[in-house]
Amino acid sequence: MKGVLVGFVIATAVFLPGAPAAFAQESLENNRHYQAFKSWAIDTQNPDPVPNMFKFCLQAYDKLIASGVSPSTRVKEDRDRGVLWTGTLQEIKGKWCEAGLKKTSDDVAKRHAPYRAALKGDKLRLVIDETHGHVRSYALPGGQYTEDAKKLAAASTWFLDVGAPSNERQYCPGGGKRKFVRRYTFDGQHKLLGTTQKEYCGDPPASAYR
Numbered sequence: 001m002k003g004v005l006v007g008f009v010i011a012t013a014v015f016l017p018g019a020p021a022a023f024a025q026e027s028l029e030n031n032r033h034y035q036a037f038k039s040w041a042i043d044t045q046n047p048d049p050v051p052n053m054f055k056f057c058l059q060a061y062d063k064l065i066a067s068g069v070s071p072s073t074r075v076k077e078d079r080d081r082g083v084l085w086t087g088t089l090q091e092i093k094g095k096w097c098e099a100g101l102k103k104t105s106d107d108v109a110k111r112h113a114p115y116r117a118a119l120k121g122d123k124l125r126l127v128i129d130e131t132h133g134h135v136r137s138y139a140l141p142g143g144q145y146t147e148d149a150k151k152l153a154a155a156s157t158w159f160l161d162v163g164a165p166s167n168e169r170q171y172c173p174g175g176g177k178r179k180f181v182r183r184y185t186f187d188g189q190h191k192l193l194g195t196t197q198k199e200y201c202g203d204p205p206a207s208a209y210r
Contacts, residue, residue, distance in 0.1 A: 033064035041092055044100045045083045050132040054101035061093045108133035118149035122192035143209035158184040159209050176201035181208045
């Protein structure tokens with residue numbers, strides 16, 4: 001009787017129209033690697049995606065395919081976070097993850113080029129955010145913030161307003177908000193010699209940037 005029942009279930013899955021596809025789709029939706037791939041792929045469609053989103057998207061895709069899912073599998077079409085989710089896994093990977101990574105990497109390389117040409121060592125490390133591709137600006141003596149690579153290269157001292165602590169000590173006894181200014185000093189080879197940090201109540205005075 002058990003063998004007959006199993007045979008009936010298999011026959012139903014084979015001969016009912018749409019049954020195998022529905023089963024495959026349900027299996028895909030329950031695959032944790034698919035969920036990770038979908039989440040990262042949709043993140044890449046944000047207005048300002050960071051390079052790591054595309055890398056994680058590709059990593060999740062590789063794990064998904066390694067789990068036994070075919071690249072030609074078509075996803076169940078829906079709209080997630082305002083993004084239309086449609087196509088095959090391979091199409092989404094190519095259009096969203098690979099193409100996006102190339103464009104973002106090219107854009108980041110172009111943005112970083114002036115800094116890689118003018119800065120080295122610790123100065124370059126402090127200016128370029130390798131994870132997100134951003135460029136950090138610093139104040140020069142006098143308090144003026146800049147992203148000018150040549151000015152940053154020429155200055156032996158940089159400053160950074162690091163704000164107030166995010167705890168109960170963010171206010172001074174007199175009621176003003178605590179602010180900290182960090183001072184960086186470099187040698188002629190752009191090596192960081194040391195940092196110091198001073199606390200101020202309210203906006204830091206001009207003397208903080210000497």
